[in-house]
Amino acid sequence: MEKNKKIRNHISIVAEQIGGGFAALAAVAFGILIQNADELMEVDFSFAEAGRGLMIVGGILLLFIAAAVKQMWTWSKTWIYIDGQTIVIERNTVNQKVNTIGIKNISNINTEQNLFEMIMGTCKIKIDTSSLSTADQTDVKIVLKKADAEAFRRTVAVLLKEAKGEAAEEGLSVVDDHGRETFDVTASTADILRHGFCSITVLSLVVVVVGVGGLIEVLSRLTEEGEVLKTAISSIVGILAAFSFILSAIWDIVKDFIRYFDFGVKRRKDELYIRYGVLKKVEYTIPVDKIQALKIRQTLIARAMGMCMAELINVGMGDDKSEKNSFFILYGKKKDVEEKLEKLLPEFAGVVDAKVTRQPALALAVRAIPLVIYEAVLILTAMGVVAFLEEYRMIVVAVAVFAGIFVPVLVLMDYLTAGIAVDERVLRTADGFFGKTLVAVRYDKIQYVELKQNLPARLCGIQKGSFSLLAAVSMREHDIPYFRMNLEEKIKEKILGR
Template sequence: METPIRFRNHISIVAERMVRGLVFLGALLAGNLSQNLPGLLEDAGHISENLPAFAAGLAGIFVLFLILVLWQVMIWSKTYISICENTLVIERNTMNRMKYTIAASSISNVNMEQNLFEMLIGTSKLKLDTNSLSTANKTDVQILLKTAQAEALKQHLMSMMHQDAPAPQPEAAAMPDAPASFDSHADFGDILAHGFFSISLFSLLILVLSIAGAVFSIREAIFSGSTEGLAGFLVSFLVIFGLFASSFWDIARGFIQYYNFRVRRLEDRLYIQYGLLRKVSYTVPVDKIQALKINQTLSARIGGRYMAEIINIGMGDEGNDRNSFLVLYCRKDTLLKRLSSLLPEFADSLELDVQRQPARVWAVWLIPFGIAGLLLGFLSWSLYWFQILTAFWCIAAPLLMAGGCLLLMILRYLTCGCALKEDYVLAVNGYLGRRVTMAAYHQIQYVELKQNPLAMLLHLQKGRLHLLAGAGNQIHDLPYFSSKKIDFFRRRLLHSKEQRGYTNPINEKGEQA
């Protein structure tokens, strides 16, 4: 019988887990200072009356701090991680006992990550994800160890996951840092190009509006010459600054987050590394990849640039959808070349014949659009009749809304489409930007097909593909296609599932086929 390997997290995990508690205690301290300190400063003659309340507040905060520290230390000391006979066991023996057992065969990814604090003290975090839809939006297990120990444990877990596969090449374990050892390595120009083409139009709009709002608020405060509205100005300025900071970071991180981005394919695994303030190292088994997604922002479509990301458990989860890149923004020929070396299983994703939605889809859209337009016109006339709105707004508002909806329909018709092939289904979605999702039939969890009476009359069908991935990548719309292709779609999906022991993958009108 194999001797179990038993260990604990590095003690620094206590400090990392205290961050939220310190934020809470900081808020309490700020409240105590704002409530008692002005009285101490303004009424120096009665310090003896105000000081006890101030000191009691500080003492209470200090006691809470000690309790939080002792609680986290107790959790650390009572939590053990064991590896034995192809299983990983996490055991916590606190007041609420917990024992979590994971089979090595169910592990999807074993990834390493370092934040700035961990870089300084020489630790790394192992993140384990399993093939479970219920936990697809979060990391299942996090283990904090010294970097050398984390790397050794990662290799041990990867070997447990692939016991039936041949032993990996020696260089697969070491993964040297030299750029030449990777199939794709982004230089400074690649990072700048990716940052520019990844800029979100919405984030850019919020950034411009927040700057304009800040300038207007400062101008009003200066020219008003009054101090009565100072509190209101500060509150509005903080709100505007929050919007500015959020949109600015959303734009800026595309230029710095993927510093030193590099990818390599060795046998049946992908190795992805990048990061400056937060270093990330992914090891992704190719058979765990659910789909490939090709993204284009509006600027990327205009400039002819494409970005590829992989969809699987452990990448793009926990609300961070920018962790799953495989190829940064580049031209089509460069993308095809890199996909051919990194992921040849999906290399023809850009070459498939994507069919635009049938022209009769306009009837499905325009008939409800016309009915909604009539109702909106009647509402506008009522508002004008009761003198709630002027004639200008009663005419302009419906026209603007109708024009906006019509523009979205045109953009969707020109962008969206699908392709049903022998082994893959390709779904294309978007309006200004473009998203191409390529999924093998056997990787689809199930398909939900929808058809309203009008689409049924016109022999049109649409649906949704459900994949085993994080919340942002679980569901992918399948635009309208001809109902004549449903039988082919069903046969290919059922055939791929039956080969792997699955059944009932299609959910049509709430019932499984």
């Protein structure tokens, strides 16, 4: 792509934005219609009523047309171009706005194609910078024809290398001399099925079971009513909500079976290229020096099977609401994940099987105080509720017993899982209850550390804390479990680079 050449987003972005708004409006209208279905069935649709309905429909159409005109106006007045070492987005509408992005600050360049964009032959470019203020959103989104998008991405990649003082290249290529795609790590169908199975959480399974049980109960009650059709119509909102609840939980279970087809990762010099997706194609190009940390994750199922997976913590990964996870290496045996990590990201080699130091036993003593208070309040509350109830006493007692046992189990599981290791190159922390998450971060990527110590912890000579990274909010703050105070100085020295 030529520098200083002004381009617009592809015109299809207008249809995509309008279509999304129209779908939302249609969903709201449908919900209102269903909710008032029983009343509408009794309405006598006279000429006046029909005219009022046409006026409402006409008003909605006018709003839709106005929105379309506004989007077209904004599209026609928005230009994108590369000026030296910056990307400029210039909007010359009523309120003129110029957004300038320094190429040297780019943390990663992503491309994405949803079904609509595949049909239109377009591609969305998503560029993120190493900025805390915009870590939860994409800094630049550009929609271009597929070939133009690739040319734009290559140009930015070359300029990014020049900004680092490196030799300009054509960017990261995954095609060999014979035109075939080559990756360092790929995933077979069996790998993706294994990943999907290991990604299942116990909570999702519980939600599905409870949701199905509730739906069956509602439907069984409907069949007992005299006017089944009318009762069903009046209850359809609740039924649809239950279906939505169940389908959401089912999707949470099966999504990883289908989302990561065509998965591939390649390392070339100081960049990583990650690609996956069929219904929604996603590609990441990530400079290695912009990676903030590595996360090794295990669900309960994966932990029982000795499996783990790796995620990257980086500005621009995990900031999309539809892509909360920053996948890097899919679930596999620890040995296999470690071998892939050595090939793709040797900067973090050895963290998969490395041990962390478990919290001191005194951490249980410190937590025993609030736990005793919790149990006392729970017992007194349950006794008070039971004293005023004539029915459901057994249910209240059962809930109280469950809560009284479950919370101490969580405290114990956290103690057995959590730990810390202050290595020469990285700081590693682990936490979790039934699953486990290990975060490995290089000391120079830590923004700041906060250490906390209440009176019982001070008396026991232990403390805990947290550290912050340059990432989206969901991945920014990470806990440091309880550790002995003699480690504090070592952590400070490593962060200060002494």
